[in-house]
Amino acid sequence: MDVSEVVLLDFWASLFCMRVKIALAEKGVQYDCKEENLANKSQLLLQMNPVHKKIPVLIHHGKPISESNIIVQYIDEAWQNKHPPLLPSDPYLKAQARFWADFVDKKINDGARRIWSTKGEELEKAKREFIEWLNVLEEQLGDKAYLMGESFGYADIAMVPFYCWFYALETIGKMSIEKECPKVVAWMKRCMERESVSKSLPDPHKVYEFRLQKLNNKTT
CATH class of the missing domain: 3.40.30.10 (Glutaredoxin)
Structure with a gap:
């Protein structure tokens, strides 16, 4: 091709x-x-x-x-002839995978953005809510390897890029995501063992510097 x-x-x-x-x-x-x-x-x-x-x-x-x-x-x-499939074939499980991807977009993404766009009491509230949403993902994970079960797929792909933002979020928000949400971080690390993921995510420190530069530009 x-x-x-x-x-x-x-x-x-x-x-x-x-x-x-x-x-x-x-x-x-x-x-x-x-x-x-x-x-x-x-x-x-x-x-x-x-x-x-x-x-x-x-x-x-x-x-x-x-x-x-x-x-x-x-x-x-x-590219459905190429394995593995990213979405389950079962209609219900497919709908569930889409639900969790949508949850990531509406809750996790919004929560992360509010952490580095607020200060003081608003920042503390944003941090609490962000951890609450991650705890919802912890409940969904349970003892499974991945969000929908034992196979990496669509819902995991929606969430795993946030892992390269975690360092910036923890540094700016003065928080420990791993301490609050160990299952989520273990899941992210498990995803990072896949070459498709590790080669697609930039260095977290580079992301932090980029985010810091944007924040500084807003305040000048």
Whole structure:
């Protein structure tokens, strides 16, 4: 397969782009990665995602697919002959996997962003709520290896990129996620043992420096 058949419009620090990279790696799909400057978006990005003008965008045979969870589902279906499947075949379990991916987007992502966008009492509240949401994931994990059972898949892909944000969240929020949510961190570490994950996530310290720079820019 010519890599030009598959193009990812990417930004290195984007959790959502990381999801797509993990899914492509799990399926063994070769692709051309084009790094975007989000302060000066390319004409290709504006053309391929005219509605939201955001990354990631997967371009397959010249046709764009946007929104990370939708892209991951597309990858699973477009390369369904390549193993392993990312979504369960059972309709109920498939719905559950989608539910947890949606939970990550609505609760975990929002909670993380509030930790580094607030101060004082609001920050303390954001930290408490973030840990509460992670505890919900701990309950779902139980004694399972992965979020939906013994196989790595769609729901895990939705969450695992947050692992490279944990250092920044702990440093900025002066908190210990592992102390509060040991099962979640053990699960993240288990996911990191997969080459598809470890090669798709940037260094947490680099993410922290990037986040710190953005915070400093907001206050100047």
